[in-house]
Every structure is written in C-alpha cells, then in structure tokens.
Amino acid sequence: MAKNNIKLEAKNLNAYYGDFKALKDITISMEEKAVTAFIGPSGCGKSTFLRTLNRMNDYIDGFRTEGDILLDGKDIYDKNIRVDELRKEVGMVFQKPNPFPKTIFENVVYGLKIQGIKNKAHLEEAAEKSLRQTALWEEVKDKMHKSALALSGGQQQRLCIARALAISPSVILMDEPTSALDPISTAKIEELIYELKNDYTIVIVTHNMQQAGRVSDNTAFFYMGELIEFGKTKTIFTSPSNDRTQNYITGRFG
Numbered sequence: 162m163a164k165n166n167i168k169l170e171a172k173n174l175n176a177y178y179g180d181f182k183a184l185k186d187i188t189i190s191m192e193e194k195a196v197t198a199f200i201g202p203s204g205c206g207k208s209t210f211l212r213t214l215n216r217m218n219d220y221i222d223g224f225r226t227e228g229d230i231l232l233d234g235k236d237i238y239d240k241n242i243r244v245d246e247l248r249k250e251v252g253m254v255f256q257k258p259n260p261f262p263k264t265i266f267e268n269v270v271y272g273l274k275i276q277g278i279k280n281k282a283h284l285e286e287a288a289e290k291s292l293r294q295t296a297l298w299e300e301v302k303d304k305m306h307k308s309a310l311a312l313s314g315g316q317q318q319r320l321c322i323a324r325a326l327a328i329s330p331s332v333i334l335m336d337e338p339t340s341a342l343d344p345i346s347t348a349k350i351e352e353l354i355y356e357l358k359n360d361y362t363i364v365i366v367t368h369n370m371q372q373a374g375r376v377s378d379n380t381a382f383f384y385m386g387e388l389i390e391f392g393k394t395k396t397i398f399t400s401p402s403n404d405r406t407q408n409y410i411t412g413r414f415g
C-alpha cells in the first residue's frame with residue numbers, strides 16, 4: 162500500500178496546565194486518510210494531546226503549549242489562524258454522545274446554520290448526506306423533526322458524528338467515542354470509522370486495545386506525558402520495541 166501524505170504533525174510539543182507539564186516533547190506524524198489511535202494508561206495525556214489538535218484546550222485557564230502542531234504543513238497555533246476555521250477543518254466527537262436538545266434535523270445542520278446557510282433544500286440535502294454517511298438515515302428519516310434525545314445512545318453518537326461531518330471537515334478527532342456504548346453500537350461505530358477513513362483523517366483515543374487493533378492503521382502509546390512508541394498498529398501489537406508498550410498491551414498495567 163502506498164504511504165499516505167502526512168496530514169497532521171506535532172513537533173517537539175510540550176503542553177502545560179499551569180506548572181504541570183502534561184505533554185513532553187511529542188513529535189509524531191499522522192497520515193492522511195488513515196486512522197491513528199492513541200493508547201496508554203489513564204492520565205498519560207492522550208486526551209490533552211487530542212485536544213491540542215483543534216485547540217480545544219484553549220478554553221482551559223493556564224493551559225499553554227510550546228512547539229508546533231502542523232495541519233497540512235501550517236502551524237495551527239500561529240497567531241493568524243482563525244480558530245473557528247480550524248474547527249471546521251478538524252471536527253470532534255466526544256466520549257459521551259452530546260446531541261443538543263433539539264430535533265435530529267436541527268442537530269445535523271447546526272454547524273451549517275451557524276455558517277449562515279439558510280436554504281432549506283440545501284440543509285435537507287446536507288442532513289441526508291451526513292446521516293447516510295453514518296448509516297443512520299434509514300433509522301431516522303421518518304422522525305427528522307423529533308427530539309434527538311429520544312434516540313438510543315448508539316444512535317446519538319452516530320448523530321454526533323453526522324453533525325461533525327456536515328461541516329465537511331478533513332480531520333475527525335474522537336475521544337473514546339464508544340466508551341459509553343453497548344457492544345452492538347460499538348461495532349457499528351467501529352465499522353463506520355473503517356468506512357470514514359476513505360475520506361477523512363481520523364485520530365481516536367481509546368482505552369480498548371481490541372478496538373485500537375481493529376480500527377487503526379497506526380498506534381501511538383503514551384505514558385506519563387511522553388510518546389513512548391509509535392508505528393503500524395500491527396507492529397505495536399505484535400512486536401513492540403519498548404518494554405512499557407509490551408507491558409501495557411499485554412495488560413500488565415493501565
């Protein structure tokens with residue numbers, strides 16, 4: 162298989178919450194249209210790192226970074242970057258499905274409406290497209306104007322992914338997207354991730370080793386704020402070169 166282009170890169174990235182250094186000298190390249198998984202024990206910095214990739218941590222008082230994060234070669238922390246534009250390009254899906262207390266339709270088109278798109282036909286078309294992409298359309302097409310909160314947890318998470326897709330990002334960040342879901346819903350989301358990587362670059366934080374093994378092309382193992390090992394998922398899971406990676410994936414700690 163030809164090697165994909167690099168979509169996202171961190172170069173010598175340090176991140177701090179006040180005096181606490183949560184990420185230490187992270188350098189990593191993430192391939193375009195591939196799935197990169199972040200694994201590691203609780204508190205090792207996976208979510209912090211994921212959130213630096215669309216500047217979600219900007220909201221946290223005392224948070225700061227050193228080093229660079231490049232999206233398509235451009236530093237996303239550059240002072241000329243518009244964070245709203247960045248977040249259109251780099252969408253995010255969270256651990257717990259978080260639909261708005263609105264209809265299914267309003268949830269999917271939320272981002273488009275914020276962008277000022279009002280044309281009803283256009284919004285309907287976009288909603289259908291995103292819901293088809295997340296394999297939810299058949300399940301919800303007759304209740305588009307009912308509350309999204311009436312959907313099951315798994316459907317809600319697929320709706321949140323559809324909401325993220327509707328604004329046409331090129332990267333989707335997923336922070337433990339299935340940890341609140343049952344096994345069947347989890348399998349659906351995993352299938353979806355597999356499909357989506359044809360068109361999107363995906364970065365996923367997961368505690369579930371099997372999940373990382375099933376869905377990702379490349380895996381990064383973090384430990385206490387450091388990137389310990391990064392490589393092809395198959396290699397990381399079958400013959401890691403670092404003892405700490407080996408101990409973690411075999412369940413000896415974490």
Ligand SMILES: Nc1ncnc2c1ncn2[C@@H]1O[C@H](COP(=O)(O)OP(=O)(O)OP(=O)(O)O)[C@@H](O)[C@H]1O
Pocket residue numbers: 178181183201202203204205206207208209210221
């Ligand atoms: N808002 C915050 N303020 C201060 N420290 C924080 C904040 N968020 C995270 N941290 C600290 O940064 C470190 C990394 O946390 P992070 O949430 O990135 O880890 P994680 O690997 O994603 O953990 P988990 O798997 O439990 O979600 C931890 O020591 C955590 O306590």
